Amino acid sequence: MTISGTAAELLREAARLEHLGQVPEALATYRRLLARWPNLPDGWYNLGLLQRRAGQFEAALASYARALEQGVARPEEVHLNRGVIFCDCLRQYQAAERELRAALALNPGYLPALQNLANLHEDLGRRDEARSTYARMLELDPNAFEAVARLAQLADIQGPEDPLLARLRAALANPAASPADRASLGFALGRALDACAEYRQAFTAAEAANRASRASATPAVRYDRVAHEHFIDELIRAFARPRTRAPLAGKPAGPRPIFICGMFRSGSTLAEQLLAASPQVARGGELDFLPQLVQSELAPFPASMAAVSDAALARLAAQYLASIARLFPGAAHVTDKRPDNFLLVGLIKSLFPDARIVHTTRDPLDTCLSIFFLHLDQRMSYALDLMDIGHYFRQYRRLMAHWKSLYGEDVLDFNYDALVREPRPAAQRLVAFCGLDWDEACLDLAHGAGAVKTASVWQVREGLYQRSSGRSRHYARELAPLAAELAEPAERR
DSSP: OOOOHHHHHHHHHHHHHHHTTOHHHHHHHHHHHHHHOTTOHHHHHHHHHHHHHTTOHHHHHHHHHHHHHTTOSSHHHHHHHHHHIIIIISOOHHHHHHHHHHHHHHOTTOHHHHHHHHHHHHHTTOHHHHHHHHHHHHHHOTTOHHHHHHHHHHSOOOSTTOHHHHHHHHHHHOTTOOHHHHHHHHHHHHHHHHHTTOHHHHHHHHHHHHHHHHHHOSSOOOOOHHHHHHHHHHHHHHTSSOOOOOOOSSOOSSOEEEEEEESTTSSHHHHHHHHHTSTTEEOOOSOOHHHHHHHTTTOSTTGGGGTOOHHHHHHHHHHHHHHHHHHSTTOSEEEEOOGGGGGGHHHHHHHOTTOOEEEEEOOHHHHHHHHHTSOOOTTSGGGGSHHHHHHHHHHHHHHHHHHHHHHGGGEEEEEHHHHHHSHHHHHHHHHHHTTOOOOGGGGOTTTTOOOOOSTTTTTGGGOOOSTTTTGGGGGHHHHHHHHHHHSOHHHHO
16 A cells, blocks of 8 residues: 555654654554544554553554454454453453454464463463464474473473473474573473472573573563662652551442452462452452553652652542453452562552552462572563572562551461461451451362463462472572571571
8 A cells, every 4th residue: 555655754753752652642643644544554553552552452452453444464463462452451351262263264373373372271271272272383383482381381290201301301402492482491391390309400490491581581681689679768768657548438339459469479369269259359360550550650659659649649549440340340349469569568558548458478488489480571580590589588578567567457468378278267367358258169269260360370270289388398408598598687697
């Protein structure tokens, strides 16, 4: 399609504004362009991309639909993008599957759609369908290394001679594997070796996987211990005392949030599953609203809290409630279980003075070891080195002590190890703390797990088990320096 000079200029201007991070201005430019030339498929596609980035998910879906109507090139990519919005942003899993299958109907060998479909099968607990989809990826591309890694994590490893271990090692040795591929494969190998009690080899594999993950990061990442300590200091200063603001007036029309936070791998998914067994509670998962708020309207955070008005906080709280009401219509309560929201407890209590905070805890060494074996986003740079994890844990512990000094009655320490030892009293205490009625279904975690979009996707479907509690004992030698780092001052003398 021939584009007029003026239209081409507007396209370039919109792209320039987007590159500069001026998202509202870029959106306005695309709208001005498309108001005059509504038959430009790339304009609609780019607008959809930007609307998704801005959190305007329904608008993005509509723009992608217009791109399809106008005959956009590679329509399978548009269906993929729509599927990701339905799955990750709107929790509409049937619609997501329809879009992914539409992409594959257009291009049966489209690996990104197959990857997302396999991920969706995993989220929904469809183990066999996930396996067959990963297998299909490997038929199309034997070097689809992510599929090898995910297949291994779906398998029941039978022992050190299991063929999957050899397959993982062969993939790791393949010169075609990128650092990102080696990270995925290495974490899968570490988990598989741990499952068959080859602990020394498992730890070595996890070390290599973390090095590969660091090498794959663009731009390069480094955990700055001093900077993180300063950030914790700033949080403590910014929220030196509870903010006195009345809760939102009247009974809200939509759902009320229940916040679940703590270190990664400390039992937040289990806590959410327990609560979501109640018909009053919708499983929200790891919602992005609060981190996005910190990066946008409250930047620079936490310094901005000194000037923010009660009226502004009430407006932001209402926006949060409106967002969860759209996602979970009819729910009385919605869980928000981003673990790293422990950094934002002061903000949560400023937005919702009557909020209840479920703080998940677990043996510190078990927690840090589990993070070390987990393939987290490299932006969580502390997770790539065992001693950095220890440093981060100590700062987390310092901050949580501060939050509990301010909001002690509204913060429940919910301990994973206590739960798996004696499930009923721990679960009943959690349910009561959240103001919910007890339901025996709370103890049947494996039943009706629904969609689970975390690293615990398969563990939580097994129900409660004790094998992960005390796991660090198998790595006592490797963890000795970390144990010294985590020891309280009295324990160090």
